[in-house]
Every structure is written in structure tokens, then in C-alpha cells.
Amino acid sequence: MKKLLFLSAFVCSFYSSVLRAELFKAEEFFLSNGLHVVIVENHKAPLVKQMLVYKVGAVDNLSGKAGGAHLLEHLMFRGTSKVKDGEFNRIMKDNGAVSNAFTSYDITAYHQFADVSRLEVLMAMEADRMQNLNFDEKAYEAEQKIVLQERKQVVENNPASAYSERLRRVMYNDSPYGWPITGTEDEIRDLSFADAMEFYGNFYAPNNAILVLSGDITRAETQDLVEKYYGEIPAKKIIRKPAKTVDEIFSAKLKMALPNISSITFNRGYMLPNFHNVKGNGYAYIVLSEYLGGGKTSELYKELVRDKKLAVSISAGYSRLLRSNSVFSVSASMPQGADTELFIQNLDEALQQAIKSFDNKMLEKVKKKMLADLVYAKDNPADAADLLGYLLGVGFDLSEVQSYEEKIMQVTVDDVKAAYNEVFKNAAVVEGILLPEETEK
Amino acid sequence: MRLYRRKKGFFYYFSRLLRLSVAAVVCWYAAETLLEKKINTEKIYQESAFKNKKMNVQVKEIEYKNLKAYLFEEHSNPIIAVDFLFRHTGYAYDKKGKFGLALLTAKMLTNGAGEYDETQFASVLEENGIKMGFDVNVDDFGGSLVTTTANADMAVNLLRKVLYEPKPSEDSLSLLKDKALLALQRQKDHPQGELNLLYQEKIYQEHPYSRNPLGEAEDIKRITIGDIEQFIADNLTSDRLIVAIAGDVNENEAVEMLKNMFADLPEQGLRQSLEKFEVKNDGNIVNAERKMPQSIAKIAANGVYRDDKNFYPLYMANYIFGESGLTSRLSKNIREEKGLTYGVYTYLTIKDSAALIEGGYSVAPEHAKQAADLFKAEWVKMGENGVTEDELRQAKNSLIASINLRYADIDAVASVLLSMQKFNLGLDFLQKRNEYIENVTLNEVNNAAKIYYGSLPDFVTIGSSEEK
Numbered sequence: 068m069k070k071l072l073f074l075s076a077f078v079c080s081f082y083s084s085v086l087r088a089e090l091f092k093a094e095e096f097f098l099s100n101g102l103h104v105v106i107v108e109n110h111k112a113p114l115v116k117q118m119l120v121y122k123v124g125a126v127d128n129l130s131g132k133a134g135g136a137h138l139l140e141h142l143m144f145r146g147t148s149k150v151k152d153g154e155f156n157r158i159m160k161d162n163g164a165v166s167n168a169f170t171s172y173d174i175t176a177y178h179q180f181a182d183v184s185r186l187e188v189l190m191a192m193e194a195d196r197m198q199n200l201n202f203d204e205k206a207y208e209a210e211q212k213i214v215l216q217e218r219k220q221v222v223e224n225n226p227a228s229a230y231s232e233r234l235r236r237v238m239y240n241d242s243p244y245g246w247p248i249t250g251t252e253d254e255i256r257d258l259s260f261a262d263a264m265e266f267y268g269n270f271y272a273p274n275n276a277i278l279v280l281s282g283d284i285t286r287a288e289t290q291d292l293v294e295k296y297y298g299e300i301p302a303k304k305i306i307r308k309p310a311k312t313v314d315e316i317f318s319a320k321l322k323m324a325l326p327n328i329s330s331i332t333f334n335r336g337y338m339l340p341n342f343h344n345v346k347g348n349g350y351a352y353i354v355l356s357e358y359l360g361g362g363k364t365s366e367l368y369k370e371l372v373r374d375k376k377l378a379v380s381i382s383a384g385y386s387r388l389l390r391s392n393s394v395f396s397v398s399a400s401m402p403q404g405a406d407t408e409l410f411i412q413n414l415d416e417a418l419q420q421a422i423k424s425f426d427n428k429m430l431e432k433v434k435k436k437m438l439a440d441l442v443y444a445k446d447n448p449a450d451a452a453d454l455l456g457y458l459l460g461v462g463f464d465l466s467e468v469q470s471y472e473e474k475i476m477q478v479t480v481d482d483v484k485a486a487y488n489e490v491f492k493n494a495a496v497v498e499g500i501l502l503p504e505e506t507e508k
Numbered sequence: 509m510r511l512y513r514r515k516k517g518f519f520y521y522f523s524r525l526l527r528l529s530v531a532a533v534v535c536w537y538a539a540e541t542l543l544e545k546k547i548n549t550e551k552i553y554q555e556s557a558f559k560n561k562k563m564n565v566q567v568k569e570i571e572y573k574n575l576k577a578y579l580f581e582e583h584s585n586p587i588i589a590v591d592f593l594f595r596h597t598g599y600a601y602d603k604k605g606k607f608g609l610a611l612l613t614a615k616m617l618t619n620g621a622g623e624y625d626e627t628q629f630a631s632v633l634e635e636n637g638i639k640m641g642f643d644v645n646v647d648d649f650g651g652s653l654v655t656t657t658a659n660a661d662m663a664v665n666l667l668r669k670v671l672y673e674p675k676p677s678e679d680s681l682s683l684l685k686d687k688a689l690l691a692l693q694r695q696k697d698h699p700q701g702e703l704n705l706l707y708q709e710k711i712y713q714e715h716p717y718s719r720n721p722l723g724e725a726e727d728i729k730r731i732t733i734g735d736i737e738q739f740i741a742d743n744l745t746s747d748r749l750i751v752a753i754a755g756d757v758n759e760n761e762a763v764e765m766l767k768n769m770f771a772d773l774p775e776q777g778l779r780q781s782l783e784k785f786e787v788k789n790d791g792n793i794v795n796a797e798r799k800m801p802q803s804i805a806k807i808a809a810n811g812v813y814r815d816d817k818n819f820y821p822l823y824m825a826n827y828i829f830g831e832s833g834l835t836s837r838l839s840k841n842i843r844e845e846k847g848l849t850y851g852v853y854t855y856l857t858i859k860d861s862a863a864l865i866e867g868g869y870s871v872a873p874e875h876a877k878q879a880a881d882l883f884k885a886e887w888v889k890m891g892e893n894g895v896t897e898d899e900l901r902q903a904k905n906s907l908i909a910s911i912n913l914r915y916a917d918i919d920a921v922a923s924v925l926l927s928m929q930k931f932n933l934g935l936d937f938l939q940k941r942n943e944y945i946e947n948v949t950l951n952e953v954n955n956a957a958k959i960y961y962g963s964l965p966d967f968v969t970i971g972s973s974e975e976k
Contacts, residue, residue: 095727109584109587110584110656111582111914111915112563112912112915112916113558113561113562113563114912114913114915114916124800144834149545149546149547150546150547150718153835153840153844156833156834156835157835157902158549160833160835160902160906161549161902161905161906161909162549162553162905162906162909163905163906163907163908163910163911163913164909164910165910166912180913180916181910181913182909182910182911182912182913183558183561184553184556184558184559184560184561184909185553185556185558185560185909186558187552187553188549188553188556191549191552192547192549208847209845209846209847210847211845211847212846212847212848213843213844213847213849213850214848215872216802216848216849216850216870216871216872217850218848219801219802219870219872220802220825220850220851220870221850223698223801223802224698224700224800224801224802224804224870225699226697227697227698243540244598279908282923283561284558288558288818291550292519318595327696327697328697329693329694329696329697330690330693330694330697347543362630362634363626363627363630364627364630364631364634369627373626373627373683376683376686379686379687380547380687385971394922400690402686402689402690402691402693403693432745435635436631436634439634439635439636439637440637440639441636441637442585442586442587442637442656443637443654443932445585446585446587446917446918447916447917448916449916504699
């Protein structure tokens with residue numbers, strides 16, 4: 068007892084200055100087949116979200132077969148050797164589950180949100196399609212058509228996407244990160260049944276996946292069940308094509324005038340290494356983006372929108388969600404006819420001015436605003452599953468995500484200034500301007 | 509000999525039968541599980557230990573003088589959400605020449621109040637984790653406040669400043685107008701935005717529901733600070749107020765909040781009403797001709813109000829028809845089997861003065877006619893034959909099983925409490941809701957289907973009408 072007291076006193080005094088609340092009440096463990104499992108407790112309501120993330124995405128498509136990972140994601144709903152076509156969706160519906168999936172560049176995720184009483188059903192169904200995918204030619208062809216329609220609805224029918232897809236291409240050159248996730252229409256048509264099964268066979272395995280369960284559960288209640296449903300699925304040797312590096316980044320500008328566009332969109336992407344390899348403190352880049360362009364109180368908004376009225380909206384962001392690299396971005400919108408050259412000139416001045424006046428007081432203000440609403444992340448159990456699934460899927464450790472608050476608190480003024488120099492002085496920058504056709508004439 | 513021969517009586521046959529049937533069941537079960545042909549999800553559910561986890565729902569009504577609110581206590585997270593509405597003050601009530609005023613007022617409210625200017629107000633909210641926002645829909649003017657328990661007093665105080673010491677400045681208004689005008693321009697940047705406007709215009713015609721939710725550019729330019737102050741005086745009054753409070757707050761604290769937030773509102777404002785609207789519902793198709801990669805469509809037919817005896821029956825019919833995602837009849841036929849669309853759906857819309865079945869889909873231009881024909885054929889089939897016992901059972905199972913999903917977000921809970929008051933669903937609605945669903949009969953559903961799917965909906969589409 069004495070020893071314990073001593074130990075806890077020691078631990079308290081040692082950590083009290085740095086220890087901060089973890090983001091979620093979460094635990095992790097691994098099954099012997101390699102499945103990485105994270106359990107998040109949230110007991111507000113008898114609900115659970117199951118999120119199964121495969122560490123494979125659109126970048127793993129072969130050249131000319133962009134869209135393969137995404138088409139497979141659709142086919143995962145088309146039946147297994149135990150579940151007929153149409154049954155997966157019906158069973159989800161019968162159990163009141165909201166079920167969906169998405170494909171990004173680095174991950175493919177399958178997720179359901181339901182009453183916790185249905186958790187075992189969700190696990191049985193998800194584990195089944197990890198190993199028993201089986202659909203017929205007819206289902207394949209219908210799904211291929213649906214994906215073509217998806218591309219038409221989400222991309223082709225949206226005039227601005229002609230710009231955003233080209234801007235991506237400029238940013239990433241020939242890397243798969245520059246290809247559209249859906250693939251082009253021709254690529255979708257050229258994909259075959261065999262391509263889908265090969266991709267499935269290569270990458271869908273427990274040792275290439277992360278299972279997040281978040282909701283009214285404990286590890287004690289859940290661990291044996293995870294073992295029961297997922298434990299016997301054999302691991303596979305995962306062979307990837309050589310790592311996806313983005314090695315030919317250069318500065319470039321893209322200006323496009325399009326019909327059916329009525330206002331001006333400005334984008335700048337500063338291309339940086341992956342979050343974990345970025346120079347200095349990665350969290351300083353997040354703080355910097357909040358300081359410069361996080362909402363109405365940010366420096367760029369005050370200067371360029373409120374005072375100089377050169378744009379109607381402006382924002383800055385720092386994306387750490389790619390395995391390959393990270394991007395610091397500045398975006399703005401302006402009405403038709405606005406002077407983009409004048410805006411850009413003032414933007415560059417505003418950026419320099421902002422970092423010059425950045426001091427400890429400013430830093431504390433930004434930190435306060437960033438941390439004040441962290442408590443809301445604990446509200447909806449689905450949010451925790453989404454965030455952890457995504458971040459762990461692109462290479463973050465659970466402990467790192469959990470210590471977000473501490474990591475932000477450790478950022479110093481010098482860290483932020485160093486990050487500023489990396490972004491605005493050293494990084495390659497890709498700039499895009501989309502404007503209505505008329506103003507070009 | 510005879511003595512030793514036992515009569516093969518009841519027990520003999522019974523035990524043999526029992527043994528045989530046990531053996532048969534064992535064999536069948538062994539075959540099923542050994543060959544692993546199927547996943548018995550019903551059995552998995554019935555045997556799951558998680559089956560006993562239940563939601564404890566209690567909604568209370570609290571009062572302070574003439575003010576009332578619904579309260580839902582949830583203490584596991586230190587968060588409180590307040591949702592409120594001023595009824596019959598939405599954009600459909602904007603006066604001629606002032607289209608856009610309600611929305612502009614909603615957005616102006618958080619642009620400075622009391623001693624704070626716009627930026628200072630935004631700072632104090634974000635540095636204290638307080639979220640406050642106002643918005644309008646066609647019928648109502650709504651507000652929401654989300655705060656940590658620790659900052660609840662401050663949050664209430666800030667809302668008081670907004671309601672009782674609004675400070676609309678010329679500078680803020682002019683910036684907000686620029687934003688509104690840009691949003692108006694951008695509305696048509698996507699064909700779906702354009703379709704929404706065309707649909708409203710063609711379906712609602714002369715009714716105020718036909719208006720652009722963002723207002724009219726010329727009107728917006730002319731709106732003054734005086735207009736905004738007048739709007740507040742006329743509309744933000746307690747005679748039309750509905751309030752919901754959810755989260756980490758007890759009854760006494762909630763009453764105190766209710767009082768501090770709203771007790772000083774003027775008691776009476778301008779009374780306004782709209783005429784009831786009915787859609788033509790005769791299968792008319794309006795197409796705006798355009799060469800696009802995909803044609804897009806919206807449909808409308810008359811539906812039912814929330815207090816109509818046909819509400820639950822039609823709700824079930826429509827759920828089976830087009831609201832149950834990929835398992836709906838529309839999705840199964842037009843998407844899953846034929847691959848013609850990425851999405852096809854219908855839903856019930858209930859506004860104060862219109863109750864509709866609405867829906868939509870997208871389709872490649874060369875299949876636009878085929879998709880419209882399939883949609884109509886499913887519609888007619890629903891009107892003529894209704895649904896089957898199996899379909900109804902599945903729909904009930906799904907809706908009953910998903911009841912707790914509404915408790916995922918504390919602010920979503922608050923908005924459920926608002927709807928319960930707006931539609932007079934009763935304090936015990938959440939406890940009773942599954943019964944309401946369970947009690948709907950096949951007959952009731954099919955009668956409602958006959959009435960509301962009896963004539964074809966009206967279509968508004970954008971795309972090429974050329975056939976393949």
C-alpha cells in the first residue's frame with residue numbers, strides 16, 4: 068500500500084505539469100492474425116459504430132487501372148459465398164444499421180452505425196466479406212454502371228471539378244495521388260471482374276486492417292467477440308508496388324476559365340513532406356493554419372476580407388491525412404470581376420505581416436480556441452471511430468492521436484515561425500485560379 | 509412372453525420422435541455450420557449479450573411563467589445543447605421587396621452584440637468552446653446554442669446580448685450582403701442548385717414556398733439596419749417560441765436557463781399565416797433542355813401532414829418505396845439491378861403549409877426516359893398493389909431497430925425535442941414511437957398507398973430530352 072502511494076505520488080508529480088486528458092477513452096490490441104483493434108468507450112446511448120479500415124486505397128491502383136480500389140469498395144456490398152447479392156444491404160437495414168463505405172487515396176473504409184444490440188451481427192457480416200467475397204458477372208456489370216453514374220453525378224456534372232481534377236494533376240504530376248479516385252470513365256469501363264478479385268486477394272486481410280469499435284462497449288465485453296468473428300481469418304503476405312512517394316513536386320500555376328462558373332475560386336497548396344517527416348514540430352503547422360486562416364478571427368480574414376474587402380471568404384488549412392505528403396493550403400473566393408492580381412499581392416503581404424506580429428499572446432489565444440471545443444469530439448461515438456479509423460489508417464499511432472491536446476500545448480512561437488518559413492519560403496507551391504469564362508474575354 | 513412385451517405406447521413413440529427430430533436438427537445444424545452456407549444473423553442477434561443494453565429516455569416539460577421547454581437530461585458528457593424556434597417567421601414570410609431579410613437577420617445576429625464587435629464576438633465564442641448560430645427555413649427562424657457545462661452561464665449571457673442588445677453595424681451588414689450576393693451567384697454553379705430553384709418555381713408556382721431561400725439580389729442590396737431591427741421586433745417574440753434543452757443540466761438549472769435566455773422577450777409579435785398548398789400531381793414533366801453528362805430530376809406529389817391518420821401508413825409505404833436507401837424498391841430496381849443511377853430516392857416533406865412526397869434521381873441522358881418510365885411504373889405499382897406483409901415486417905424491423913440512433917449527438921437530441929413540440933407529438937413520443945410503428949396494419953398502409961400513389965407525381969428535370 069505504502070509502495071503504491073509512493074508510486075502514485077511520484078507519477079503524479081512527474082506528470083502533473085504535462086499530463087492532459089486523452090482525446091478519447093480508448094484501448095488497443097492486436098489479434099494473432101495481425102488485425103489491429105481499437106475499442107472506444109462512450110456510454111451515453113446503446114449505440115456502436117464499427118469502422119473497418121483497410122490500409123489500401125486509390126494509390127495502390129496500377130497505372131491505367133485508376134478506379135479499381137473504388138469499384139471494389141462497391142463490389143464488397145454484392146455478396147459473399149454465404150451472403151447472396153442484395154442480402155448485405157437488407158440485413159443491415161433489418162438491423163437498423165446505417166451502413167456505408169468510402170475510398171480515399173490511402174485507405175478504404177467500411178462502416179456501420181447501429182444499436183449496440185446489433186454489434187455481433189455487424190461483426191459477423193464484416194468479417195465474412197473480409198474473406199469470402201463472391202459475386203457474379205451480372206452484379207459486377209451493374210456495379211460498374213453504377214460507378215460510372217457516380218462519376219457522372221459527383222464529377223462530370225459538377226463544372227468546377229474539371230478544375231479541381233486538373234489542379235490535382237498539377238500538384239502530383241504522374242503520381243497516383245494525381246489520378247482521380249473514381250478513375251476516368253474509360254478506366255472504369257476497362258476494369259475487369261478479374262482486376263477486382265485480384266486487388267481483393269492482394270490487399271484485403273486482417274494484417275492490413277484496423278478495426279475501430281466505438282460506443283456503449285468495454286474491452287472486456289468485446290475482445291473475445293472480436294476474436295470469435297475476426298480471429299480465424301488468415302493473414303496474408305501483403306505485396307505493394309514500390310512505396311508511393313511524391314518526388315517530382317515543382318511550383319506551378321493553373322488558371323482556368325470555364326462556362327457555368329459564376330465566381331472566382333483561388334487555391335494555393337504548399338507541398339510538404341508527410342506530417343511525421345515535416346521539418347520541426349508538425350503540430351506547429353496546424354497552429355499556424357488556425358492562426359492565419361481559421362475562421363472570422365484569423366489574420367487573413369481580418370486583413371483581406373474584413374478590412375481590405377479583396378475576397379469574400381478565405382481560409383487556411385493543414386492536411387495531414389495523406390501517407391505521401393502533407394499540404395498547407397490557402398483558399399479564397401471572390402465575386403466575378405474581382406482583381407485576382409491585387410488579391411495575391413495583398414495576400415503575400417498579409418502573410419508576412421501576420422507572422423511578424425505573431426507572439427506568445429497570440430499563440431495562447433490560438434491554442435485556447437483550438438482546444439476549447441475538443442470536448443465535443445467525445446459527444447457522438449461515430450465521430451471517434453471516423454477520426455481514429457482515418458488517422459490510424461494513414462500511419463498515426465493511437466497514443467499520438469490521444470495526446471493531441473498535449474501536443475498542441477507544447478508548440479512554441481519559434482516552432483510556428485519555423486513552420487512558416489518551411490511553408491512560405493522553402494516549399495514548392497501550386498496555385499490555381501478558377502474563374503468564369505466571360506472575364507477572360 | 510406377453511408379459512415381457514411392452515406395448516409401444518405414447519412415450520415410446522414420443523421419445524423416438526424426439527430422438528429423430530433432435531438428430532435431424534443436429535444434422536441440419538451441423539451441415540449448415542460445417543458447410544458454413546449461411547450466416548444466421550437473427551440467431552446471432554438473439555443470443556448476443558449486448559441485447560440487454562437499453563436506452564433510458566425521459567423527456568420532461570419545464571416552465572417559467574409563459575415560457576415552456578422540453579428537457580432531456582444526459583450527464584455522461586459535460587455538454588449542453590439548446591435549440592429554439594420562432595414559428596411562422598421563416599423566409600416564406602419575407603415581405604415583397606425584402607426577400608432575403610429573414611436570412612440576413614439570422615446571420616447578422618452573431619455579428620456583434622452588447623460590448624462586442626463582430627470579431628470580438630466570434631473570439632469570445634471560439635475561445636470558450638461556445639457554438640451559437642441562427643438560421644431560417646421556409647417556415648421558421650431557428651437558433652442553437654451548444655456549450656460546455658462549465659461555460660453555460662457565459663453562453664446564456666452571450667445569447668442574452670444577441671437577443672436583447674443586438675448591434676447590427678453598417679460595416680458587418682455590407683460584408684454580409686457581399687457574401688449573400690456571392691452565394692446567390694454560386695447557387696447555379698452546380699446543376700443540382702439550378703434544379704432546386706427550377707423545381708421550387710415550377711412546383712410551388714405563385715405560393716411563397718416558390719421563393720429562392722437566399723432571397724433576391726436587388727432586395728438584398730436594399731436591406732437596411734432599420735429593416736433588421738424591425739424584423740427582430742416583429743418576429744423574435746415569446747408567443748411563437750419553442751425551446752428544447754438537452755445534455756448535462758438538471759431541471760432547476762434548465763428552468764434558470766430558460767428564464768435567463770427568453771423571459772425578457774416581447775410577448776407578442778406580428779401574426780402572419782400562409783395559404784395551404786397542394787401540388788398538381790398529374791404526372792406533368794417540365795424539362796429544362798441542356799446538354800449535360802447526366803440528367804437530373806426531382807419529383808413531387810401530395811402527401812400528409814404529421815397529425816393526419818394516414819401519416820404512419822404513408823410513412824411506411826414511402827419507406828418501402830423510396831426512403832430505405834439501397835433496399836428501397838426504387839433503388840433495387842433502378843440502381844442495383846439495372847445500374848442506371850447512383851441514387852434514386854423519395855421522402856416525405858412536411859412544411860407548415862404543404863405536405864408532399866418528394867424525390868429525385870440522376871441518370872445518363874440516353875437513359876433518362878427509361879429511368880422516368882421505371883420510376884412511374886414503380887409508382888403505379890405501389891398505388892395499385894401496395895406493399896407485401898414481408899416488406900412491411902422488414903420496414904418495421906428496421907425502423908424499430910434504429911430508434912436509438914437519434915441519441916448520437918446531443919444537439920440532434922435537442923432538435924428532436926423541438927420537432928416533438930412543433931408537431932404536438934406528446935411528451936411520451938420517444939417511448940411510444942416504436943409502438944406507433946408496430947401498430948400500423950397492412951391494410952392501413954395499402955389504403956394510404958392507394959390514395960397517395962394513385963396519381964403520378966410531377967417531374968421537374970434538367971438535361972437532354974433526346975432519346976437514344
